[in-house]
Amino acid sequence: MAPDIEVDSLDVWYGQARALKEVTLHLGPGKVLALIGPSGCGKSTFLRVLNRMIDRAPQVRVKGAVRVGAFEVLAGDVDVTALRRTVGMVFQQPNPFPMTIFDNVAYGPRIAGLRQMAKLRQTVEDSLKKAALWDEVRGKLRRSAMSLSGGQQQRLCIARALAVNPQVLLLDEPTASLDPVSTAKIEELIVQFKTHYTMVIVTHNLQQAARVSDAVAFFEHGRLVEMGPTHDIFTAPRERRTEEFLTGRV
Amino acid sequence: MADRQWRGARPLKPPGQGRAAHKILAGMAVLAVLLLLSVIIPLVAQAVPALNAAFLFGRAPGSIAPEAVNTVTMVAISAAVSFPLALLAGLYLVEFARPSRWTRAFDQFTGTVLSVPSIVVGLVVVDVAVVRWHWPVSTLTGILALTLMNWPLTVALVVEALQSVPGLYRDGSWALGASRWQTVTRLILPLALPQMIEQGGMAVARLMGETAVLIYTAGVNVGPGWALGGPGESLAVHLWLLRTEGVTDLASSQAAATGVVLLGLVFLVLWGSRRLAEWLQDTA
């Protein structure tokens, strides 16, 4: 079952620079949260805390509590690899591995110890179908993933994330580098995934946020200015800053 | 204020799990560095008894001052000859010639000749200069050999440095009506120079340690004073000779001391060229 996400006064520093300030929010299971806000406001930072990818930044410090389902994300003894299998991530630039299409999707299950070829095949096929890529690549699974178009590569990355059976999906501007048609396909997927996965998506495209999300969180200078149901945020924001941002008067 | 905001913040250490191989590799790296240090440390330790002013600067036999002078002069002259020649050739290849099958074939050619073993170069120089032209085994012949060794490497490093300058800059300059020559001298060369100097330092350092190519060209003797046609034993050759033929304790500590002096010169060149490159980069 898709888990909920609870964040309690989260602070993040990169060295001396504070990137997030007392962020508190709750996202229900199976919901889609869109993060919006000006560049550098901490959206990616927030996202990367949720699967501990933030660890990769040097000299990063955190304060507060983050819970994803049963995972105490910031606890010292959390099993980070298990967390990352549960919380999948899709990046701004499609980043397929330089291997075949099959090996890309099979990467996660293999890492987790799955060896049986029949099961691997089944998982790969299922994942590609869920990512709506199966029809385009069936019979070509032995080709290099690099031979796919950008939009196909991004859907491959989604399939790759799905192959490890995550319950949460984090998407950091997943369509920023794609053309409109590919963007529409990915948005369609997100809408289909609703209720199966809890999702957090960063986007600079406000229409996209309006189309796919259940809730919107507006960040500015590392603070969560406002969060609410998508409809409410776009029609009747409570904060003046949110309204200025949405109407382009930044 | 600063203190308050930090209260309760904790560093996130990358997870320790699943890093066993990294830890083993780090341990092996420590061993490998120790092994490399075992090249330098015993050398310095054995050199200590011989490292004194008479050995380093004296005029009596046994001092390595003549070898040091031979090394520095031969390297300096051959670098001074090969660098301009290589610069011109490299400039033509990168800035003037159109890329074609020929320029690619030339890359192959340079790559091959720059990895020709130094003893093969020594063989050819002996056959041509010493046997056919009757040049003496001397600093002059040594310079010829070192120039030949250094030339391809310098062409390669010049080409690499020029290619590292983005093509957009050239377009920009040509669009302003500058000729190729102006573009090269005013724009490209200053940009490529720091890298050329740093890599050139590596090349010069390599020349200082060349041994095989010098044994039969510059020889294993020194003369009473430096002369272009005089015997031209270098530090590296001296070290080789002492260590393969000398058997006394004195010879072995003198060999080590020669090695230390050679290393000192090599590191000095590296350090100097890097500082120069940094300085040029900063003033640019």
Next chain:
Amino acid sequence: MRADRIAALVMKGALALFIAVWVMVAVIVGAGAWRFVSANGLVGPLVSSRWSPLAAHYGILAFVVGSMAVTGLALVLAAPGVLALSVTGARILRGAPQRAFIQILTLFVAVPSVVYGWWGLSVAVPLIRRLTGTAGFGPLSAGIVLAVMIVPTFSIMALQTLRQVPSSLVEGSLGLGASEDQTLWHVILPASRAGLSQGFLVAVGRALGETIAVQMVIGGQSRVLSLLKPGATLTTQLLTDLALMPARTPGHDALDFMALWLMILMAVLVWLQSRVRGMSRG
């Protein structure tokens, strides 16, 4: 433009000189090798290991095998060190320690081979002597010395390749729940294949062409491979016999024959390198 034309002419001259001189080198070596082959045949000398110039017997098999054995041994011995140093320098250390680490390796790249030879004579040979009860000179010692010598060069190249693996690939792998170790084996190293092969070929070239460090510890006898007994390689035999057989003496052409083989091997290695580069682009 006039200045351009004059400049181009001067530069073309410099380039032509460079090519002409090195073609001459090849021709000189090639001519000697040709005379040698006309007199002794091509295959005979390659399959015979009897090297006795006084009896006009010029089998170079022992040297070819010696070169290959010493090079192969050096690569096998160096591999673990290269892996450890490059992974440590590229994926474990960061910031200032990383820069210092790379600088130290660069210093070792610049250490002259005669110093590595000194180390071989003063440290490696006595050690082998004590461990095996032999004289200590031979291909084993030469392989060890060469391994220590190529480790810095090969490691720096491997390190730079590993560093260039895009962090998006690394994060893609970690994001799927892979551990750091799994990411290293399954993503970082495979993605660096082309660069690592390149470094490998450069290391082969250095080992094959090295003369002085090997000559100091290999013992210098024509003998088909015995790791612990004195042997010789193509380069070390060239060094010792250049003094004994100066130009225009009967055996001299044999030296050109060996030199030509070395040049051909280098050309093959360089060609392989360009293939590897093409592979990484394609």
